Amino acid sequence: MPIPPHDRRASGAVVAALGAAGLIVLAAAPAAFGDGTVSELVVGGIEPIHGLKPGDTFDLPVTVANKGGTAEKVWVSSWVTRGLDFVDVPSNCRVQHVESYDELPEHWTAACAFDQAVEPGVVYTPEKPLRVKVLDRAYRDRLRVEVGAGGAQRDDEGGDPSVAGTAPAVKLVEQPAGGEGSVGLVNVSITSVNTADYQVTGAALRGRVGDTVTMKVKFANAGPAWVLEDDEVEPGVQIIVTPPAGTSVVKRDHDCHAEGGKYLCPPHFGMNMAEDAQMVYTFKLKIDKRIAGAKGSIALTTQLRPFDHNKANDKADITLDVTDGGSTGSTGGSASGSNGSTGGSTDGSGGSAGGSSSTGDDGTTSNGGNLAETGSSTLPITGAAAAAVVTGAGTLLIARRRRARNLS
Template sequence: MPPTLSGSRATRRTAGAVGAVALIALGAAPAAAADPEPALVLGKIAPLDGLRPGSRFTVPTSFTNTGTAALGKVWMSYSVTRGLGHTEVPSNCLRYEITDFDEEPSHSVVVCQFDQTVKPGVVYAPERPLTLKALDHALYDELRVTVTSTETGQGDGASEPVRGTGPALKLVERPDETPAAPGSAQHAGWDGATVKVTAKNTADFQVSGARLKGRAGDTVPLVVRFTNAGPGWVLREIGAGATRIRIKMPAGTSVTKTDGFCESLGSGTYECGTAQAWINEGEGGTYRFSLRIDKAVPGARGSVALAGQPRPFDIHKANDTADIVLDATGGGSTTGGGSTSSTGGSGTGTSGGSASGSASGSGSSGTGGTATAGTAGTAATGGGMADTGAGPALPLAGAAAGAVVLGAGTVLAVRRRAARQR
């Protein structure tokens, strides 16, 4: 029978109750020999590179029971990030989805239960290797394989599991393979491996600039955007941002309001980050500043440019930079004339979704002067990216309240990560 996927809280309560009964028994009866501890070790799984979007591929997996006693059943799970998909799911397996959360991207999980004896010192493998497919937006993905001797819960954010409809899968012995050595298990009753999967695909990171207009003394809004135009999504190392955006302000201006995702590098230059280590195709971020025109400098220009980690997947370099053009005239006052500004779209960041913003859209009102979005193309916002006034992400240089929220999110992420390891 497939696993029932009981929750982790229920598992902890059951474990506590069993522990209490055991303590009572110790006081009433002589101590008995402890049961042998189960031990499982996965075989090596090589990274998968050069897959073509739309193609299918198999994942050969095997494991050894390195303990001293036979096991009555085991579970194997296969978790893939969003660029990969499961194909036919056997009837003794369950499939469910887990949404993105804090620093973990969304992933799809298949858990298979094998009700058969697993002898010690023998290599076992599913009789048919699991088949996966590379989706159109595959680029940098991960496959997580685990084998366990006990049933574990789904973790937070999981959908209702669905039973597979394909022919049931069973384990077979592999006498031609060398078993893992006794005592080599690194965990009690489980083992896991994360496999890098890379597809032959590209992702076009691009930025848009802006055109500003006003008089000396005016304060004008500056809005610039970053977009992943696809077709691939990009997953970086967890804990790092997807990319960095460097913004150089035009001469003769000073920043009166900084976007929460950006920090000053000095000399009128700011560097902005992203909320997560991944960027979905068709999504991006919006960065908003307020600039005071201190004096009119003829031909004043700033710039927006991609920075940070190398981008070997991005073959379109012409849209990696854009200009910020300032048309300023002398005179004016610090209160400005109250003219309107066009910020190039009204899309706001959303977690896991996208909302497009057109370069000709209307924006909010400024305090004297006009700002018009640049012409680097349409930019979509979403995926929890930077957008002051909307979006769940924390600023890079946020206030103490942001740190409290981050701490709470980290605790939940650790709970989810622990559930995935089993």
């Protein structure tokens, strides 16, 4: 008997809001039955796991109990983020890949249906637990386990078609009383020993006085781990772009915020940095005058990043070669140290993240005027401005509405 669909958009927002705490506990709504009794299913046995290594496997010691009326059929749904994967999935479970949405990261769900009664006051566990493998890209991941009455659910929009497991089906078996849990949904953190290399690439610009040149600079994660940002564990990285002296910004990248002569640019991907993610920030600079040795930079902010052991590539130069002679202000070219793309980028879930094209930005100054922004100031970046950028970064997340539909 399938359970009715629920508002996955709303429930996803709640889980996302609490997810950074590392351990989330939410009560599941009771399910009503025709005989007037009400089941109250709870899940237990799930704890955070730390210190894993790529290639490791671990079992999910899930317990299910019923504190209400008898449930004639139940489901247990587990999902893991992209550093983990399910192996040896029983045939009474269906696995589905779901893209990131509503601040929830990309994940894989294994929804297992148990066509058997769960009696009040009895603790059950699957006769063989689900097994999870730690992938090469694992670092900080999440595990979520939920229990409910009736049939399991699937994510309709953005989720790939679910696939049945191939291992023998399992059933729930009774366990000794105790440790039965107290809630219907649990989220915990799963961490692995791994590294990720955040790095930046500068640009080499060339033109005459009066020219407007295009500057492309890049931020990337060279892996091997993906990183699920968690501000409560460590603040998310920001990118600081400082144009060379003697230039003014005619048009800034639309994701970047001006602070004096510097620009703070958030990652386009919000919380998620896939192991192969990269993004290009595009500016248009006018060469106002020739200054010998003028040089700008792109650099990462200095928040603690224990996963990133290579600090040598956290900053790169933006050089400017001003050739002799004047100019009428025509658009000039640039030789960029980036990949030369026009702003395409790969998000933390493997899809498009909107890139760094400057379309849609009119190049206005930070106070809303239409004058070009100078690139020669070196004013410090204030905490308030950084906070504004973090707030603004939230608007980059693309909210995708979804609805739940029952598994057939």
